[in-house]
Amino acid sequence: MRRVRLGKEPAREVSLPVWEAGSKHERRMFEPTMLGPIASACLRCPDAPCVSFSDEELARQLSVETPLDPDPHVCPTNAIRQDGSGLPLIDRECCVGCGLCVQRCPVGAISLDKNDTAARVCVPQAPHYAPQAYDARAFLDLRGSLAGKLVPEAAPFTDAGLAGLQQARLEAALSKVDAQRFYRLFVRNVFLLHGLPARLRNVGDNTAPWTELAVGCRDTLFLFEIEPGPEALDAFRRAIAGVATLSSSGVSLDHITPSVVLARLPNERVDYYRVLKYVREALGVRVRTLPITALLLAVRGGEVGLTLQLVDACYVEETLISLQHVVGELFGAIDDVEGVGLAIIK
């Protein structure tokens, strides 16, 4: 007997079948009519949503034309790939535990426990499913019918809790991989994950000199500058220059929302908040500050979706307390907001 949580219901004891090789249960578990509280396991999806975004997801139009973002990877550190049989393999050395692949898996077969430093895949215990047995359409129908009905074998993702979000742990993990690439892809993928069209500028590409990442809906274009290091003001400068460039090409200032995504929030000594205020007063531009921790929470937050309205609310000047307040508002559904605030300030 294992303790699991089913959907929104409180945790309860259920019995989980253990599938044995060659048993009569082979393949039968995927008959939708038979669905009960059974453990989810990898379906070996041919389209591998845990590894790549689809062309349709990447090609969604922004209100301003930008070149197509060519990098389809879900994992910002390239830690996940499919083996020959379609089963995802996670390189535990590279995985930083951001949780993107966990959320992308339609059946909850990838998990990240609060004790885990890397995501792991729930491997089917028996050769219960052969992708070849279904045509593409039938497979998608089947997967759709499974969504929300399977129980992750590991503790539910939201329970991973905020203990797993310690900045220090993330930074330790990032020392092993390309941190710059991680932050760029991670931020874009969080928006894609929440169904928002997002385009990253290629490194060295000058066709869209106004932003590093554009996220758009019909009326407003959100521009993001991403700063993995301590140079918050650099990102900030790029943001206000980006607004100027885009606005001079004919987009109204009212339709542009500049933001900076920072790995670490600057302390008072850096003068960041004061310059923020001066820019609002002198140029009428309000640059939003989004800590990477907020985006990590947005991945892990389960039912707390990331919307552009929430990003819009991330405007603070002068004090850190108010930013803590904003994040608290954003992720009010999460119990341990106090802990989040502390992690952000450090």
Added chain:
Amino acid sequence: MRRISLSPRLADALRPVGAPTSISRNPASLKSELLMAGRLLASRCLRCTDEPCTHFSDAETGIGSRLPVCPEPREAIRFARSPTGPTITQDCWGCGLCALRCPAGAISMESSVAEVTPPKLDDFYELALGPADFFEGRSKASTTREWSGAEVGLLAQRIVDASAQMTQEAFYPLVQNLFVAAGFAALRPNRGDTCNRVDLILIDDESSLPVEIKSPAEAKTINIKSVQQALENWVVLSGQSTFGFQRQSSSLVVGFEYPTARSGVHELVEAVHTSYGVNIGLISLRELSRLATESCLMGARLPRTRLSGLRGRL
């Protein structure tokens, strides 16, 4: 050059330092003789007590501190108050600023470092004449030396050559000194002063101009990043009430060279103007050196309005 023999009285007045100074003299007559003597003794150190070759005056800098002329942090030119005039140390990197400043043209830049032509041992006009006559005489004497455009250009080139590899430790003071030499009071906020993170401020009661400096070691040409910083400097100055500020005043960038056409810098300057109405002015070190040399040697000062309304390159 016409040779002039000094009258016994003037010769008597020009005793070496430390010599008895109780000289009875007729100031008017001395003055006229000094003017001729100044012509005669041009290109020799006059041992001026205000030391224009080593320090800008407070009136010039406008900041009330004795700003050294030499941009080298260890000050390669020192006025030792010795009978031989100022000494040039090994630290000299040949920028020529002190040569520009010398009213008598006594510092030559023939070699790669500055060289002082020592005074004649009995030349000490100021002690003998009193400051007022001395300075008036000196100002007339110095204008007797005519500098050709080619000579001035050569000195400007020396400054450019000397600074080609500089890091910001050397480059920032050089730019400051060139601005002061060109007639613009310039203040360099302290490094650790987070309230004034602007590299340099051309201070003015009404419209101070912030200057962003890019040393050649950071970037050979003025780049996008420096324009972004200039925009922030403008914003910071507008938010503070420390210095006189006007919205239409430019924010300046000084770099070693102007940006290339393909760098995107000019587009950004125009975009910033279109979107925010902010002027970003670009000045290369060559241009700034030319302004400084022409101001010092030919008295050709750039009007302040040319800088305060500058957009794009000068």
